[in-house]
Amino acid sequence: MGLELHHRHEVSGVPDPLTRAMGVAFQTVETVGPERIEIVTLTRGRICLQPVDLNEGEQIAHVLGCDLPLDHRMFVPGHTLWAAERDGLEIQIRSVLRRLVAR
Numbered sequence: 242m243g244l245e246l247h248h249r250h251e252v253s254g255v256p257d258p259l260t261r262a263m264g265v266a267f268q269t270v271e272t273v274g275p276e277r278i279e280i281v282t283l284t285r286g287r288i289c290l291q292p293v294d295l296n297e298g299e300q301i302a303h304v305l306g307c308d309l310p311l312d313h314r315m316f317v318p319g320h321t322l323w324a325a326e327r328d329g330l331e332i333q334i335r336s337v338l339r340r341l342v343a344r
Contacts, residue, residue: 258285265328273301289322289333298336299323307334314338 256264266288270278273290280291292298302308302323311322319338324331 259283262286262288262330265330269305269327269332273304277301287331287333288327289335291335295320295335295337298334299339302334302336305332305334307332310339312338 262283262285266281266283269288269290270281277292277294277297278290279293280289282289282291290301292301299321302325305325305327307323307325309324311324313320313322321336321339323334323336326332
């Protein structure tokens with residue numbers, strides 16, 4: 242698969258958005274190590290990664306520059322999605338629910 246996806250499905254020199262998202266997802270997984278990722282979900286504008294071990298989610302998020310947390314406390318079990326923009330796409334990393342620090 243790999244980066245050749247970027248070039249195979251182009252219209253007027255511009256990659257198809259889904260094909261481009263697949264290439265960015267591939268590069269992102271390679272950055273953190275494919276053995277650490279269980280699930281990759283993507284759309285034309287978003288990529289969501291779920292680590293094999295959700296306890297590693299925040300660490301993986303920081304490696305990828307995801308520093309915007311969204312806590313989902315009403316889900317069972319609760320979880321945190323860490324988000325950022327990477328190569329023009331929204332990237333989300335799922336992790337265990339973070340503990341709030343009182344300010």
